[in-house]
Amino acid sequence: MDFGPHLMLAMLEGAVAAAILALTAMGLSVVFGVMRVVNVAHGEFYMLGAVIAWFVATTLGTHPALGFVAALVIAPALVGALAAAADKLILQRIDYDPERTIVATIGLLYIIQQGTLMTFGPDARPVEPPFNSRIALPWYEWVDGKLSFYYPWGLSITSYKLFVIAAAAAILVALWLFMTRTRAGLIMRATQQDSQMAQAFGIPVSRVYALVFGLGAALAAMGAVLVVPIQQAHYLMGADPLLLSFIVVIIGGLGSLPGTVIAAILIGMSDGVISVFFSPTLAKILATLAVAMVLVFRPQGILGKKAH
Amino acid sequence: MTERLPARGLLDRRGALKTLGLGAGALAASTAMPGFIQAQSSAPIRIGFQVHRTGIGASYGRWYDRTSQAAVKRINDAGGINGRMVELVPEDDGTDPKRGAEVVEKFATQSKCDVAFGTLFSHVVIGSAPRAGELKLPYFVVSEGHHVASGMLNRYTLQPGITDVKSQVQAMAPFVSQNLGKKVCMIFPDFAFGHDHRDYFSKAFEAQGGTINAKIAIPPTETSFTKYFPQIPRDTEVIYHVMTGPAVLTFVKELGEFFGPSRPELFGFIDSLEAVDMSSPGLEFLEGSYMWEGNPRYAQADQTEYDKAYREAVGVDDNGASVSDGKDVSTYAHMFGCWETLNIIKAGMEASGYQGPDDRAALIEAVEAMTDMPEGMDHPQGAKRFNGKTHQVFGHQYISKVEGGRMNRVHTTSIEDTLYEDEVDYTTQSF
Numbered sequence: 001m002d003f004g005p006h007l008m009l010a011m012l013e014g015a016v017a018a019a020i021l022a023l024t025a026m027g028l029s030v031v032f033g034v035m036r037v038v039n040v041a042h043g044e045f046y047m048l049g050a051v052i053a054w055f056v057a058t059t060l061g062t063h064p065a066l067g068f069v070a071a072l073v074i075a076p077a078l079v080g081a082l083a084a085a086a087d088k089l090i091l092q093r094i095d096y097d098p099e100r101t102i103v104a105t106i107g108l109l110y111i112i113q114q115g116t117l118m119t120f121g122p123d124a125r126p127v128e129p130p131f132n133s134r135i136a137l138p139w140y141e142w143v144d145g146k147l148s149f150y151y152p153w154g155l156s157i158t159s160y161k162l163f164v165i166a167a168a169a170a171i172l173v174a175l176w177l178f179m180t181r182t183r184a185g186l187i188m189r190a191t192q193q194d195s196q197m198a199q200a201f202g203i204p205v206s207r208v209y210a211l212v213f214g215l216g217a218a219l220a221a222m223g224a225v226l227v228v229p230i231q232q233a234h235y236l237m238g239a240d241p242l243l244l245s246f247i248v249v250i251i252g253g254l255g256s257l258p259g260t261v262i263a264a265i266l267i268g269m270s271d272g273v274i275s276v277f278f279s280p281t282l283a284k285i286l287a288t289l290a291v292a293m294v295l296v297f298r299p300q301g302i303l304g305k306k307a308h
Numbered sequence: 309m310t311e312r313l314p315a316r317g318l319l320d321r322r323g324a325l326k327t328l329g330l331g332a333g334a335l336a337a338s339t340a341m342p343g344f345i346q347a348q349s350s351a352p353i354r355i356g357f358q359v360h361r362t363g364i365g366a367s368y369g370r371w372y373d374r375t376s377q378a379a380v381k382r383i384n385d386a387g388g389i390n391g392r393m394v395e396l397v398p399e400d401d402g403t404d405p406k407r408g409a410e411v412v413e414k415f416a417t418q419s420k421c422d423v424a425f426g427t428l429f430s431h432v433v434i435g436s437a438p439r440a441g442e443l444k445l446p447y448f449v450v451s452e453g454h455h456v457a458s459g460m461l462n463r464y465t466l467q468p469g470i471t472d473v474k475s476q477v478q479a480m481a482p483f484v485s486q487n488l489g490k491k492v493c494m495i496f497p498d499f500a501f502g503h504d505h506r507d508y509f510s511k512a513f514e515a516q517g518g519t520i521n522a523k524i525a526i527p528p529t530e531t532s533f534t535k536y537f538p539q540i541p542r543d544t545e546v547i548y549h550v551m552t553g554p555a556v557l558t559f560v561k562e563l564g565e566f567f568g569p570s571r572p573e574l575f576g577f578i579d580s581l582e583a584v585d586m587s588s589p590g591l592e593f594l595e596g597s598y599m600w601e602g603n604p605r606y607a608q609a610d611q612t613e614y615d616k617a618y619r620e621a622v623g624v625d626d627n628g629a630s631v632s633d634g635k636d637v638s639t640y641a642h643m644f645g646c647w648e649t650l651n652i653i654k655a656g657m658e659a660s661g662y663q664g665p666d667d668r669a670a671l672i673e674a675v676e677a678m679t680d681m682p683e684g685m686d687h688p689q690g691a692k693r694f695n696g697k698t699h700q701v702f703g704h705q706y707i708s709k710v711e712g713g714r715m716n717r718v719h720t721t722s723i724e725d726t727l728y729e730d731e732v733d734y735t736t737q738s739f
Contacts, residue, residue: 006538013535122366124554128589134568154537154566231531234554236363240531276535280527 005139005152006276014272016161016230019168020223022264024241025248026172026257027219033255034192034212037091037101041108042220043242045083048112049075049221050127050233051120057127065130068229075225076218083217084210091213092206109238116235129160129229164226171222172261179257188212192255220245244271247287251294253304262302352395353388353662355380355653356415356424356445358436363403364528364553365429367583368639372426372450373398375643378621379650382685389657394650397421405435412436416443422665423653426450426646429552430500437461444739446668448653450645452476452602454504457700459732463739464668466675466699468692469649470602470642473504475726479705480575480600481512483719488573488598489545490518495536496550498525505550505577531555537566550577557584557591564593574598578605582639585629586713594710598718601706602641603689606714618647618688627714644689651686652678652694669739676735693723697733702726 028042052075057067086108094100136156138149179185190198191208199205220241231237244267252263267287274283294301357376360369380394388394397419401408408427415421423446427433430453437455440447441462449456449467454474456467484492492513496502502525510520521541526533533555540547551559560580564571574597581599584591605628607619622643623631630636652675660667660674676696683691692703702723708715 009538010535013532017532117362122362122369123583124557126557126588132590134565136568153542153570154540156565156568158565231558232555236554237531272535276538280530280535 002139002152005137005155007273008137008139009155010273010276011269012157012161012272013276014269015165017272018265018268019165020227021241021244021248021268022172022261023168023223023226024220025245025252025260025264026175027216027223028245029249029252029255029257029260030219031213031216032249033257034188035096035209036098037096037213038098038105039213039216040102040105040242041086041112042105042216042245043238043240044109044112044116045079045217045238046220046224046241047116047233047235047238048079048082049224050228050231050237051116051235052078052221053225053228054125054127054233055120058125064128068127068130068225071127071228072222072225076221079221080214080218084214087210087213092209096209113235113238120233120235122235124232124234126232127228129158131163132158132160132229134158135162160229164230167226168223171219175219176257184211244287247291249301250291251301253301256301256303256305259301259303350392352393353390353657354395354397354419354421355650356412356419356421357396357398358401358408358411358415358424358427358432359398360403360428360432361398361400363401365403365432366554368428368642369400369403371583371639371643372428372646374638375622375646376426376650378623379647382621383650383654389654390662394654401427401432401436403429403432405431408432408436409439412439412445412447413443416440416445421445422662423448423668423671425649425653428452428642430455430504433465434460434500437465440464444668446672448649450642450649452642452645453501454508455500457695457698457731459698459734461699463672463699463734463737466672468652468675468678468694468699468701469647470645470701471703471705471726472700473501474508474728475700475702476577476600476602476705477505477509478512478728479721479725480707481509481516481518482725483598483707483721484546484548484575485513485516485518488575491521491541491543491545492518492548492575493522493524493540493544493546494520494548495524495526495540497528497552499528501552502528502550505548509548526551526559528553531558533559533562534566537563544572546573546575547571548575549580551580552582556580556582557588560584560594561588561590564590567593576600578602578641582641583637585635585637586710586715595713597710599708599710599715600641601708601715601717603644604706604708604715604717605638605640606708606716608717612683612688614683614685614688617685618644622647648681648687648689648692652681655686672739691723693727695730697735698730699734 024046031037031039053071056071056074060067060070090104091101094104134156136151139152139155140147140149187203187208191205195205248263248267249260252259271283274286359373360366376396380396384393399411401411412424415424424440425448427449428451430451433449433451433453434455437447441464447465450470452470452473454472455461456465457472494506496505506523521544522539524536524539526536577600607626624638625631628638628640656671656675660670662671678694681687681692690704692701694701705721706717707719709718
């Protein structure tokens with residue numbers, strides 16, 4: 001493949017990866033920002049979103065579009081409710097103690113993963129996309145000094161992948177509006193800045209925490225519902241997103257939402273481009289190296305604030 | 309010098325064990341002896357079944373299990389082995405080499421199995437076989453990998469029920485070069501099984517006068533594939549694809565989306581689509597492409613009575629899916645290996661007059677002595693020829709064409725097409 005179309009394909013693939021990653025990492029970042037909780041079970045909430053999406057789509061058994069829309073509503077709601085319950089039942093009882101929280105969420109990871117294995121089974125199961133047509137993309141070349149277009153072999157994307165990018169962007173904008181323009185968002189930001197002061201002003205901090213934990217999980221589940229028509233639901237699919245989300249959140253700055261988006265685009269795109277031109281392993285190596293460099297030279301991340 | 313060191317260590321350990329064992333043995337002898345005699349006469353023969361119930365091999369594991377249960381039922385209905393019933397002792401290995409070795413150890417030491425059997429994924433076989441050799445436990449694998457015949461493993465590991473990748477791809481090369489094209493781009497999973505494809509197909513294909521213009525390795529846990537496809541060179545005439553793991557459907561779908569209406573010829577190993585419904589959305593582009601099949605998934609027009617009876621026993625319909633759920637597609641091209649291997653264990657135990665673990669060496673010698681195996685209820689996939697020196701069986705291979713959403717067999721190779729020179733003689737190794 002020529003360099004130009006090749007790069008374009010790499011960037012399109014990278015954009016899809018970045019879109020999903022931005023949603024998933026945003027969930028992790030919100031939870032850390034407000035609650036200072038490192039949620040190791042985050043990847044399993046993602047996986048659960050995909051599995052529930054499959055379940056909803058197959059149970060309804062109607063038109064794929066209807067099943068997909070239902071899944072997009074039901075899966076994040078269920079996963080969010082489960083996460084909020086986990087916060088009430090486990091994390092609040094151990095007082096969000098950092099070490100014990102990590103151990104507790106590792107436990108949660110295994111419970112969700114093995115529970116899925118026991119019920120959903122070990123197979124990868126597909127969800128049909130609501131619409132999916134191949135869009136061949138043109139490329140330009142100069143023939144005798146005149147611009148002309150042609151369709152290179154393999155340069156294409158599907159309408160569904162474009163939709164994923166748009167949908168992820170829309171969800172992120174909605175999240176930003178929610179955080180900055182609504183009363184609930186204001187309460188969350190207040191809790192993030194100083195939870196003791198917020199409590200003194202009558203904010204039910206424990207309820208806010210449960211909601212935030214649920215919101216974080218729901219964002220991961222939304223990312224999974226979007227990705228499951230491209231990939232398939234599988235009980236081990238949570239490992240990669242967890243690793244990448246941590247990389248993104250550390251590079252972007254723990255708790256910084258704009259930083260998370262920037263880092264997700266950076267990591268997603270570079271992952272797409274590097275794995276197309278070189279190898280996927282090299283892409284992972286470079287991403288991990290970037291984390292190490294950020295931790296050494298700018299531990300607070302690109303947009304993170306220095307710890308006081 | 310370095311070769312001697314581990315042997316000396318082993319002797320020391322054995323010596324220590326002997327001293328320890330003497331005391332324990334004397335203590336246990338009075339109570340344990342009656343049980344031992346009982347085991348020799350009528351207790352069931354226990355076959356440790358290392359099964360990929362979870363992990364990336366799970367859909368294979370499910371069907372290996374069903375096939376093995378059906379084969380054992382048939383053996384028991386016909387009176388068992390040497391008058392004793394056969395009992396499968398299944399143990400999940402999570403498709404994980406480390407766990408695989410532990411499972412083999414458990415078969416030998418805890419669950420008192422006579423033999424171990426059934427492993428598919430090559431990395432698990434390679435991880436488990438050395439332990440089976442150390443524990444002197446006959447280990448019958450159903451894996452396709454070339455690692456048995458390559459001499460990499462040991463005298464206790466045998467593959468008598470399924471052919472290996474080297475012989476499969478060698479038999480495919482003439483068909484591809486004569487019917488599809490001379491410039492091939494290979495896409496394969498990046499572990500031992502895929503490397504067997506890469507090494508032996510390219511060699512056999514170049515011997516046919518063709519060229520391999522690219523070799524694209526994909527990690528077996530990969531979930532997104534489009535990013536690999538730009539490496540396919542423009543002048544490719546044939547794409548040779550083989551993929552395994554939970555994401556095979558995504559792989560084939562994305563391959564179709566990448567090429568759109570103008571694809572080169574496709575020649576695939578059915579591994580890329582095992583347990584995948586051919587009517588899944590996105591697979592339409594496979595129409596007219598070719599597939600290697602170890603055993604044709606769809607019942608063919610000239611179906612043998614053996615294939616018919618075998619399908620019925622395992623519970624597979626004419627489309628290769630479960631009779632109880634048409635969406636539950638089998639791993640038909642591989643799972644016959646379990647059925648045939650169990651029949652070979654039976655034949656070997658009967659030929660050697662197998663009574664208990666003391667006869668394990670005799671069992672291996674009896675299997676090593678086997679040669680031609682005629683097509684029949686014991687070998688429903690077709691006739692086979694076993695090579696006792698390399699512990700590997702050879703058999704017919706099938707090539708099918710995707711037509712109207714089903715696979716129709718268009719070519720059958722002879723056993724001679726699949727033969728190659730011996731690379732090892734396991735019979736010279738001591739027990």
